[in-house]
Amino acid sequence: MKKEWDKLDSGWEALESKMNETGMSMVSSIQPSIVRLNVGGLDVNIARSVLRKAGESSSSTWTLGDLFEGCVWDKRLPRCEDGRIVLDESPVCVEELLCDASSKRPGNSNFPDDEKPYIGGVASALGLDLGMTVPGGSTTLPHDEAERLTATILGWCPGRPEGLELLYRASRDGWSGDALHARCGDDSPSTISLFRVKTQDANTSDSIVGGFSSVPWTALPPENRGLDSFLFILKDGIEESHNFQPAIWGLRIRNPKPSGAYDMEKFGLIFGRGRIFDLSVVWTNQTLVAGNQVYAVPPGFQFIRLGGRAIADVEVFRVRQTMGTLPTTPPTVTGLIDCAAYFEASAMSAEEHENDVYRFGTSIAGSLKDERAALHTAQRELVQANTMAAASLKALAAVYGPHTAAGVKDPIVELSVRGSRTTERMTTLLSTLQACPESALAARFDEAKWPVTEKDKDAHGRRVMKDCSPSVFSKVLDVLRMKKREAWAGDDGKMGAAVLVAIKDADRAPFEEFVNMYFPGCESFIMDSVKFLDGPNGP
Template identity: 25%
Template sequence: MEKLNFANQRLATALKNYDQELLAKTAELDEEEHRLIALLNSLENKKLTSSHLFGDVNARGDDILEINAGGRIIVTKRSTLTQVKGSRWEKLFSGRWDKMLLKDRDGRVFLDVNPVGFEAVLDYLNEVEISSDEDTPPLPYVDSEHSAILRSQIELFGLSIINMPGSVIVRNDYASVLHNWLKEEDSDGDFNLIYRGSSDGMTPQEFHAKCNDKGPTITIIETTEGHVVGGSSNVSWASCGGYCEASEAFLFALAQNWNSSSCKMKVTVPATAVYFHPIFGPVFGNGNDLKVRGGSVYTYTDQGSPQSYERHSLWPLKPGQEPYTIKDIEVFQIVEHKPTGEAVGTAENFSKEINEAICAKWISLQEASAEIKTLEDRMLDEEEFVTSFASSQHDDVITLNVRGTIMVTCRSTLQLRKESCLAIQFSNEELKKQGIDKKTIQDWNYEDVIA
């Protein structure tokens, strides 16, 4: 009986310790959960305080906003401007900062931007709002003179719905298509832009300088006809000359309008999947399945050569024709997903079911912590962006009549180049000479500007 009593005491002690350890572990989890909830509530309170101090707490999606975009008056709904969640447009027009937004003399929200690009993006968002997910509208388009301005505005306002992050060629909804194709080859990862022809140069030298020895990459090419094609290589580019085996390589084409479809063409001869040479850009295949040289792209022009990739009827480039002119080319490094480095809570002292439940909660808490950190970063970016972009002094807004064309801008914009004629003309010293109070500046005609 003495041994039995000892065993019972031992069991009771073990159960007590087990319960205490389990309570301590759950208390640790609960403490972290409460910390995250408090942090989230703090962010929500900060957002609400900003709305009371700087915005309109009664802002609604169906509010009608009048915007003066560089002199062009545009009327739209708040919901149209805020539909791209997380974008700077959504933050700017959320209602939280309405009191801080720069106004023109008629009380309209003033944005010191080129109206052509602004209106093109707004037209696109109007169409997105009324379109189904399966029938997305074509990307916003402007003439070549304003294309750089449009790209700058898309980047400035963080409108990632329009383009894949970092890309000026591929819109965001095609990023998932490319990722899915890469997953099929076990080579998916984050896209890191390492080369763009329009900014880095269309020469083979620039391509190799930027892309050699960078590991797996995906190349995206847009032709002047509007075709978007490319290829993925799971091996690094080089300049040594010769073919290189790439078992996970493939070619692709992305649909750009309603009557075309995207396609993927797998490698059939891995030994000749990619070709290296210092006088060429990226080359895929033994028969020049896809070859870039300077500002041109070729596609299997030699019909007698063995091909290294599948054929597809949806491939838009026609073999044997003159080379297609490249409008732009981008190469993205495929960076393998890596763990965050944060320790994941583990439990090994309990039953399998309890251990798994504890680990699952640790993981969910870490994911929640990462989400809250993202919210913090976005809120900080929001404050900095609104302060820098939209909080100039209201009397800084001026109207110019340039040979009959009405333009509205900020005086500070005209003074960006300190030594320019415009900067001198609108300087405080020059205004004092002319006996004009800065605060009365509203309308300037052509003769005033060139005086």
């Protein structure tokens, strides 16, 4: 058994060495009960117990929980002089999300209208899910309605579904049958396909239609496919109203002829029979095919009128059923090191153990049993520490970007934003202010071009932004944060194509003035990512 203990010791040494190389450190097993954050200039204290609860009740990887919870602590996390960890996100959105996580209360009815379109993007970027259990997230479902719409979809599905898991996203994986089949194999028989259909009015939300298939997606139509398949509409952007209700339609003719859902080279995700398509996407021009010959869609229903419109995105989700007895085989553990190289399970058979008992006596056998139990406990602790370190490293890259994860320092910038009526403290990172390198704003915070003098700071040492409304500058920061994330989001697609920063009508003129002043020649960098709300309080 000494050999196994020696291997375990070398495993801990390897893990600690790897962590030191990546800028991580072991901390005391007695964790402080509160995580102290500076979120965009707002001091926030969050209990670690909230991070654990939120992680258990939401998606399988809760990024903030991985980043701030555990036996490891990353030295590269940006910190203020008072030791608070800087989280470069919208303080209004993060505070709302954390309050929701801690109290499990329903959405705040007083939450500002101009923050509602953006909060979902912040939630997705931080690994929060607003109550929606969809590992992988969604660019099709609106973030502020995801929980309700997901519950509606699951209520339609047969069996006892417990959630959806993203398999394929056209904007991420490619608009082709090959890309679809690479993600949706024979191991995913029950799936939900969602189509987000563009509307012609930029101020109107997109329509969402889809279908359920109970058999895997294949390149050729099967002889009998998905007799319990159905089509549905979740949102209608053409005639959007508070009276609209989602609708579902089953097959008109239930027989063993080719029916349900299948895929061909030109078309994708086809719901129909033979050459009749009631729902499909044309890969080449990314448009929707919609009809009612196979499925019982009422004539003239708005679903049919969506045919021929452009599709913003297509997603396919596995429908996860409620699990019965959990498997006894332990899951494969990954991390910074290969733990299997440092220990192995006991090869002692029952007969050998019995011989040991007779040979050494009850007391000696008991000691051996205790030592082996201690060894297995130590092995589990190494696996847990290794897994936690890997999760923390991944979370760091997800929240702060690959450059920070690689050890590149991102300086903290403390600001005093002074408008004609109010002054507000804001905190961000230099990389955010320089997300558009060609802008005058980026040049202003490049000390090689614009050296900082004492007159540029207030009494607290914060950089002063004069004659700029805090409500305007906060929106500019939101856009820059989002643009920065888009540059290194990669395959995760965390933000989604539909996220826009909303600007109140009262702030439109000063916002446009600020963009023209600080982003001359690159105004579209900001303006393409915002939408203006009508009226003083939004729509």
